[in-house]
Amino acid sequence: MTGRTPGLIGRTIIALALAASLSVVAESAHAGTTGADVCELDEGELTISDLPAGSSVIKCDAVGRVVTYDETGVTVPEPGTAVSVDTLSDGSTHGFTMEVAADGIVSYDLSESSADSSTAGADATDVLSNPARTAGDLSQEADGADADASDDSAEAEVADVDAASSAGACSDGAYTTADRKEYGTYNWYIGDGGMPGGLSRTDAKWAFYDAIDNITDSYNNCGYSDSVGAKANFLSETSYEADINTSSQCTDRDGLSTWDAGDLKSGVVATTCSWTWPMPGVKNDLREADVRFNTHDYDFTNKPTSSCSNKYDIRSVGTHEAGHVFGLGHVGSGHENLTMYTNSFVCSTKARTLGKRDVLGLRSIY
Template identity: 30%
Template sequence: MDDFPPAPRRRRAMPTIGRSAERTGTGPAARRPRAALVAAALSAAAVAAAGLPGTASATADAAPPWCAGKGPLAARMLPTTIDIAECDLRGRVVTGAGGLSATVPRDGTSVAAHWLRTDGAAELRIQFDDRTNRIVIRTGGMRAPQGRPRGARAPQDACTDGRYRTQPSKWPKGTTVQWRYHTGGTGRASTTVARGVSNAVDAHTDCRSDGQFNPLPNVSARYLGASAQPPNLTSAAACGRRDGVNTFGWLAMAAAEGNVLAATCSWSSGPTTVETDMALQTQGRRWWTGAGSCPQGAFSTTAVATHETGHVLGLSHVSGAGGSNLTMAPRLGPCDNGPSTLGKGDYDGLIALYGAR
């Protein structure tokens, strides 16, 4: 057997920890370049920390103070128009007039929220502009006067009052809005809510002997049955995240203001509505179906549902004491069943939005 001589053993190179790969000397001449490198590095770090142009920190602007944190944001503290690059609000909660809140959609849609209260109403609109990548926030509240203020006009007859206000979005003309009903554990049938929806889309009125304005607005609705899922609102009556289903019905909004009767949320893509949810308050409220005498302090389910369907279709609250007899007035009192049928302004608003069938 041939014996191979052992391979010569190589000296292991010692690691040059803390040394330049090119200079490993220890004399003064070798230390000077190293000191220069350290000084240059410290100088660059100081420049970066100062945020001077051309540094990494200068490319990432700090969020403005009003954008800090992850909790709810008060609309009154925010600019009306917000650039997402400056403060990305998507997924955060914005609180508007009267405590009305909504979660800013993450999917690029806009959201409009409406409250109907015993003493007035509130609106919050969070509109996303995909062309400019900006969000516009508008909010407002309407308090119904107690009694008739001095010098104010008497409420106009709903059959001659042509005032109305519309939202920036609506369903496409000719749409059939398909919706499901949620009982909210109340055991109530869908009948009275469905009647309110029909009163709006089919323009039922007490202003004509035949009980209907003509021509009908070019929009309709279809009931698809019950839903185990509640409307996409929180216990504080805030708009949550949409799920692609239009759900109308009952919800225990225990954390909402005590005077809230109902809330409606509408999501839209540009000028086109894509989903709406409507919730009537079960917490601490008595409701009247319209049959028999009205229990003291109860509210008409059909009247409230007709009003909220106005929001579903793109109507906003009318302002001024003179319009208090219209369905879209910002207040509804106990046992008041009048708003369950449309006034002239309510009908004119739907025709302005959808034209005639």
């Protein structure tokens, strides 16, 4: 009996060692790591190939790192959070969503639209009560030097181009929606620094307010009544800035939904970054959405006139960005009359007015 005991113990040790080895291999295959508890990532910005779907941001120590795709990027959020970037460019569509589950596992939506069409759910209070300030939040930007002088001139604002193009806008059946919804009220702020068109922060507030209302009130010339339940509320000015950097990437969120202006990647007119809480089976719950206008490379006006030249209409761009805030995605070539067309047109006000499918896209969410 005692002579056979060492053999039994030996076989037991070997079996346990084999089981542990297989567990390590399986764990590595699932998390994209080099071991059960370690994931080695190169320094600098990452791509979605460096941190693929199925990876663990916990084991890879990836929270706070930048992940890029399609000329855009996001900062990896804490587990239980998704972040989306949408850029209004000068002719092409860019953006994606990165979702980090509560257990740290990564997934991506690279299509700018979601197959999840359910809209049920309930809002939850944002628990980020003590937001951290990043270097971008604390930076100061001088007011723009290209003040929009024509806004105060006696020259009449150009007629709403939508009146001429309404037939197309009111018959176009294209729309996409993202996996997010504002279940409660979108509370937003005016950020620090200069504003588009050289507007004062007060005047910018009213221009942004009108743009957001175009979405929440589903303003259109197609005869559709407002049955969209989206709500928004301006809270105040703030010393914080939008959590968007000069590369049009989403940085760490600070807990405030901020609209401002500044330097973005060349070719990008405006960028929206949205953070949500994953809601399995329904639209993700919006926690924060920041918007920045690119006043470094583009000029803006709050009142395009017949003498307008190469300036983007603030409220048209703002309405498009507010569409992203409330869950609308881009539409591409052939849908130029819709507010959510991937490009904006200089000296044009038509994007202030929603088209048929802009409205129906909102109705599908709200």
